Amino acid sequence: MSEFIWSLRGRCYKLGDNIPHPGGVIPASLVTARETDPKVLIPRLFEETDPGFSTRCKPGDLIVTGRNFGMGSKAPGYIAMQALGLGLLCESMSVQAYREAISTGLRVLSPCDGISLLCENGDDIEANFQTGVFINHTRGIEHSFPPVREGLQDLLAKGGTIAWLEHWWRTTGSMAKLEN
Amino acid sequence: MGFTAVEKVLGRASGRPGVRAGDVVYPNPDRVVIHDVVVRENKEKLDQIGITRLTAAKKVMMVTDHDVVYGNQRAADRGAFNRKAAAQWGVGKFYDAGQGGHGHIFPIEQGLLLPGMFYFDNDFHAANSGAVGAFGLRAGAEISRVLATGTTWVEVPKTVLLEISGQLKPGVQARDVGFYLGRCIKSGVIPMDLDYRVLEYAGELDQFGLGARVALCSTPVELRAAGIFIPPGEEVLAYCRRHAKMDFTPVFSDADADYEARYQMDVSAIEPQVALPGAVSNSVDVSEVVGTPVDHALIGSCGSGMYEDLLCAASLIKGRHVAPGVRLFIVPGSERSTQRMAEDGLAKIFLDAGAMILPAGCGPCNDAVVGPVAAGEVSISTATNNNVGRFGSREAKLFLGSPMTVAASAVLGKIADSRELSFDTALQKQMETAYV
Numbered sequence: 001m002s003e004f005i006w007s008l009r010g011r012c013y014k015l016g017d018n019i020p021h022p023g024g025v026i027p028a029s030l031v032t033a034r035e036t037d038p039k040v041l042i043p044r045l046f047e048e049t050d051p052g053f054s055t056r057c058k059p060g061d062l063i064v065t066g067r068n069f070g071m072g073s074k075a076p077g078y079i080a081m082q083a084l085g086l087g088l089l090c091e092s093m094s095v096q097a098y099r100e101a102i103s104t105g106l107r108v109l110s111p112c113d114g115i116s117l118l119c120e121n122g123d124d125i126e127a128n129f130q131t132g133v134f135i136n137h138t139r140g141i142e143h144s145f146p147p148v149r150e151g152l153q154d155l156l157a158k159g160g161t162i163a164w165l166e167h168w169w170r171t172t173g174s175m176a177k178l179e180n
Numbered sequence: 181m182g183f184t185a186v187e188k189v190l191g192r193a194s195g196r197p198g199v200r201a202g203d204v205v206y207p208n209p210d211r212v213v214i215h216d217v218v219v220r221e222n223k224e225k226l227d228q229i230g231i232t233r234l235t236a237a238k239k240v241m242m243v244t245d246h247d248v249v250y251g252n253q254r255a256a257d258r259g260a261f262n263r264k265a266a267a268q269w270g271v272g273k274f275y276d277a278g279q280g281g282h283g284h285i286f287p288i289e290q291g292l293l294l295p296g297m298f299y300f301d302n303d304f305h306a307a308n309s310g311a312v313g314a315f316g317l318r319a320g321a322e323i324s325r326v327l328a329t330g331t332t333w334v335e336v337p338k339t340v341l342l343e344i345s346g347q348l349k350p351g352v353q354a355r356d357v358g359f360y361l362g363r364c365i366k367s368g369v370i371p372m373d374l375d376y377r378v379l380e381y382a383g384e385l386d387q388f389g390l391g392a393r394v395a396l397c398s399t400p401v402e403l404r405a406a407g408i409f410i411p412p413g414e415e416v417l418a419y420c421r422r423h424a425k426m427d428f429t430p431v432f433s434d435a436d437a438d439y440e441a442r443y444q445m446d447v448s449a450i451e452p453q454v455a456l457p458g459a460v461s462n463s464v465d466v467s468e469v470v471g472t473p474v475d476h477a478l479i480g481s482c483g484s485g486m487y488e489d490l491l492c493a494a495s496l497i498k499g500r501h502v503a504p505g506v507r508l509f510i511v512p513g514s515e516r517s518t519q520r521m522a523e524d525g526l527a528k529i530f531l532d533a534g535a536m537i538l539p540a541g542c543g544p545c546n547d548a549v550v551g552p553v554a555a556g557e558v559s560i561s562t563a564t565n566n567n568v569g570r571f572g573s574r575e576a577k578l579f580l581g582s583p584m585t586v587a588a589s590a591v592l593g594k595i596a597d598s599r600e601l602s603f604d605t606a607l608q609k610q611m612e613t614a615y616v
């Protein structure tokens with residue numbers, strides 16, 4: 001199995017505070033429908049605020065948000081971000097939103113206190129999700145944020161909950177004597 | 181520095197005493213609860229991987245509350261799928277349609293969720309278990325991982341303390357306390373952030389019986405609390421001991437626990453509250469909306485589905501009739517409550533009044549699988565929330581009130597202050613012994 005890539009480098013795509021998942025990240029209809037197919041979700045990412053976003057972003061680009069990103073436990077937008085190879089750096093997000101995000105295998109750091117002051121749209125930025133080191137190459141800034149916590153690094157490195165479960169079943173679960 | 185109750189419970193469950201808020205742990209739950217509407221997606225997800233056996237299947241409780249009556253073919257097919265899934269997985273307890281009732285009510289009544297317990301649930305209303313001093317945490321989509329492996333990761337939540345002082349006035353109920361709290365948070369009078377916090381109540385709690393304690397959990401959960409903790413008093417502990425289906429050890433926060441913040445609330449001046457459409461925190465004193473005509477009323481849901489709630493509604497409805505043009509749904513929280521309503525004469529009171537009694541479960545307060553509202557209609561209910569479109573048309577107006585406010589409004593045909601109506605004192609007296 002190839003080594004998990006912990007660092008992403010790309011352009012900064014900046015968002016403000018309190019962006020709701022339905023509407024702010026992806027149309028509400030897809031949230032209500034509990035859509036999980038990346039092919040359906042990708043073209044709709046940020047559709048209501050920035051149509052065509054998915055055609056302009058590139059793998060490695062990093063979405064930098066203000067406080068309380070996602071505002072709750074919804075997942076479809078994170079599935080699209082993960083499938084596009086993007087990363088997510090949030091001033092803060094609810095634990096339930098974070099749970100949904102990392103469960104999809106999305107590289108995400110939260111909280112990143114003050115990150116909005118360290119970068120602007122289009123900057124060449126880099127983040128290491130295992131160490132929390134953030135670099136803004138455009139502005140020559142380096143800063144450390146809390147990394148993905150140890151207890152969750154394995155989940156992320158395996159590619160999120162489904163991939164983690166597949167691995168678990170292959171290596172452990174199918175052999176285990178179940179306590180019933 | 182001492183520990184909060186949730187730190188102690190998660191420390192015990194994860195074999196790591198001493199865990200603190202913010203730590204990531206993998207707790208071994210005492211139970212796992214999954215609700216009817218999400219069984220299929222989780223079963224299919226696991227089947228696809230090839231996972232056909234659950235770790236600790238005997239701990240798993242599958243409940244049927246969201247869609248009990250199968251209003252369409254899809255729901256009936258889902259029921260059939262769930263029955264097969266329960267058998268294939270060999271779950272410890274399967275409550276099929278018409279058994280058990282609301283999964284966030286009947287396990288509390290039956291001593292299946294007990295003080296000091298920790299359990300995973302797919303749904304965040306699991307926080308109702310805080311009424312007996314247990315912790316139920318939402319795992320969401322990761323309930324599949326819990327089913328397969330027996331656990332998933334949990335960030336230990338911070339705890340905020342709310343000290344209650346004063347006694348509620350007659351005609352004011354626990355749901356009013358919740359609505360009032362939501363109002364105070366929204367207006368900034370109580371600058372409390374409940375997002376993924378445990379709200380721990382303290383102070384003058386003896387005035388709240390078991391049903392009222394469940395009601396106290398409702399609003400904070402809707403304001404995104406991870407859990408509620410109401411330290412069980414002697415009466416609650418006695419009830420739990422009498423009905424316990426397994427051993428339990430109550431857990432309490434230390435006096436010097438590391439709370440994120442402490443707040444106070446005097447409840448003695450609270451008036452009956454009505455939450456205006458759109459959010460539980462939109463509440464105002466009932467006097468501001470008295471007289472608003474209503475078409476639809478509902479008493480039930482995880483917020484007000486205990487037998488106490490049915491008793492107090494019956495105490496106002498007895499001898500009266502639902503107003504012309506109003507449809508009133510009564511949704512008991514448990515099959516046991518439905519039986520008790522038949523035994524105690526409550527069913528006759530409701531039927532004589534022209535109310536419709538639905539099977540135990542969520543009733544309309546879940547995607548309107550039964551009893552929805554039409555565009556332009558006005559509803560007043562004890563639903564857990566009144567978010568736009570919660571049970572029917574997005575063009576309907578959904579107000580929330582306490583069971584007494586809803587009962588009074590249903591018989592008068594307009595939003596009413598229940599204190600203006602006489603009530604049956606014997607039935608209200610029975611509320612004190614609804615759970616013994």
